Amino acid sequence: MSTRGDQARPLHALACLIFAFVLSFLSGRSFIRMHRAERIYPSPGLREQKRLSEYFLPIRKTQGDTDVFIFKGNKPGGNLLIIGGTHPNEPAGFVTAVLLVENIRVERGTILIIPRANASGFSHSDPQEGNPQRFYVPTPTGSRAFRLGSRLTNPVDQWPDPAIYINPAGQKLAGNEARNLNRCYPGRPNGSLTERVAFSIMELIRREEIDFGIDLHESAPEYPVINAIVFHENSAELAAMAMMELQSEGYEIRLEASPPNLRGLTHREWGDHAGIRAVLLETPNASHGRLKGRPSSSLIVDGRDKFYEKASKLGWLFVPYGKEGIPLAHRVARHLAALRALVSSFSELEPDRAIEIEGLPEAEEVRERGVGAFLHSSD
Amino acid sequence: MRFFYLLIVLYLSVHFVWLIFRSKKFQDQLSAVLVLVLLLLRLCLIK
Numbered sequence: 001m002s003t004r005g006d007q008a009r010p011l012h013a014l015a016c017l018i019f020a021f022v023l024s025f026l027s028g029r030s031f032i033r034m035h036r037a038e039r040i041y042p043s044p045g046l047r048e049q050k051r052l053s054e055y056f057l058p059i060r061k062t063q064g065d066t067d068v069f070i071f072k073g074n075k076p077g078g079n080l081l082i083i084g085g086t087h088p089n090e091p092a093g094f095v096t097a098v099l100l101v102e103n104i105r106v107e108r109g110t111i112l113i114i115p116r117a118n119a120s121g122f123s124h125s126d127p128q129e130g131n132p133q134r135f136y137v138p139t140p141t142g143s144r145a146f147r148l149g150s151r152l153t154n155p156v157d158q159w160p161d162p163a164i165y166i167n168p169a170g171q172k173l174a175g176n177e178a179r180n181l182n183r184c185y186p187g188r189p190n191g192s193l194t195e196r197v198a199f200s201i202m203e204l205i206r207r208e209e210i211d212f213g214i215d216l217h218e219s220a221p222e223y224p225v226i227n228a229i230v231f232h233e234n235s236a237e238l239a240a241m242a243m244m245e246l247q248s249e250g251y252e253i254r255l256e257a258s259p260p261n262l263r264g265l266t267h268r269e270w271g272d273h274a275g276i277r278a279v280l281l282e283t284p285n286a287s288h289g290r291l292k293g294r295p296s297s298s299l300i301v302d303g304r305d306k307f308y309e310k311a312s313k314l315g316w317l318f319v320p321y322g323k324e325g326i327p328l329a330h331r332v333a334r335h336l337a338a339l340r341a342l343v344s345s346f347s348e349l350e351p352d353r354a355i356e357i358e359g360l361p362e363a364e365e366v367r368e369r370g371v372g373a374f375l376h377s378s379d
Numbered sequence: 380m381r382f383f384y385l386l387i388v389l390y391l392s393v394h395f396v397w398l399i400f401r402s403k404k405f406q407d408q409l410s411a412v413l414v415l416v417l418l419l420l421r422l423c424l425i426k
Binding site: 010012013016017019020021023024027028031032 | 400416
């Protein structure tokens with residue numbers, strides 16, 4: 001005699017099937033949302049918006065293609081490239097680029113901004129980190145969500161990683177660095193997606209006759225290259241002038257020369273291959289450090305973490321880290337102050353190629369009122 | 380190659396739907412549901 005447990009139950013099975021479809025729908029929707037870039041609301045000063053693929057067609061319709069915002073002044077001057085989101089798990093770099101797009105107007109020269117340099121990296125999260133999919137920045141009319149991505153290109157777009165990666169500049173690196181945009185310069189036209197994105201940015205630099213490039217990053221508080229301007233040797237004087245200006249405003253800032261044998265990075269290959277002045281900026285971000293507690297949107301935005309506070313007391317960090325933490329507003333303000341100092345130093349060194357920006361929020365105001373006060377309100 | 384790969388995933392999805400109806404124990408059905416979810420996501424979302 002069969003018992004009830006031995007028999008297949010069609011209704012039970014049907015309920016399971018419906019459950020499977022509902023679960024697939026919900027997780028599928030959440031997955032697809034990671035691939036949708038949040039809207040950026042350019043300021044009225046925007047002259048033109050392009051896609052990176054317009055500089056190198058083969059990345060068109062790939063996850064590597066991304067927006068390029070162009071602000072052009074009425075007076076002739078230099079051409080500046082600012083990129084954020086090279087590493088999509090470094091939110092201050094990306095948010096600073098968004099904040100620039102939504103606020104500035106250029107009076108002299110041209111500024112090109114790429115907020116999501118590695119767009120594919122924004123479409124997934126770092127595995128085994130427990131990171132939130134998004135972080136929420138309060139604005140006057142509600143919070144605005146931004147994706148927290150991964151340092152590396154999505155493996156769905158570029159797979160498999162080699163055992164050892166030899167980058168286009170000839171340096172041997174760990175295999176997963178093949179998906180790190182900031183190791184893939186100057187790129188390869190027939191290479192991997194990340195190498196093609198790097199090549200597209202090099203093409204943009206050549207075709208737009210860029211004079212000066214700034215790459216916005218963040219690093220963990222226990223990492224020595226922090227609160228720093230990393231510069232190519234052709235930009236040593238420029239970086240030193242900017243550092244003096246920043247120090248006179250009360251910002252502690254380090255100068256780090258780009259090591260000639262560390263290849264594939266913006267501050268090395270932009271200078272070597274395109275001959276432009278190149279710097280990279282770093283601010284301290286607890287959310288991608290190794291000593292952090294539970295990752296959350298609040299850790300990114302408020303920047304408070306009791307473990308980092310303790311690590312600071314033990315002298316393990318390269319930046320002061322108190323109870324108040326290092327909020328996103330302070331990190332973005334630091335990037336803005338550095339940008340202002342770098343642009344003014346560049347204009348001083350090359351008066352014929354000077355760049356004048358209007359509407360750039362004051363760093364002190366961003367620290368006091370928060371980043372959201374300078375971002376377009378949420379829809 | 381991609382076509383055959385998708386064909387295999389499709390076959391496995393159908394196979395797991397069939398398993399849900401054929402399984403006699405709830406935990407077997409649940410396991411089949413979870414694998415089916417992964418297969419459906421692979422089939423529909425990852426291009």
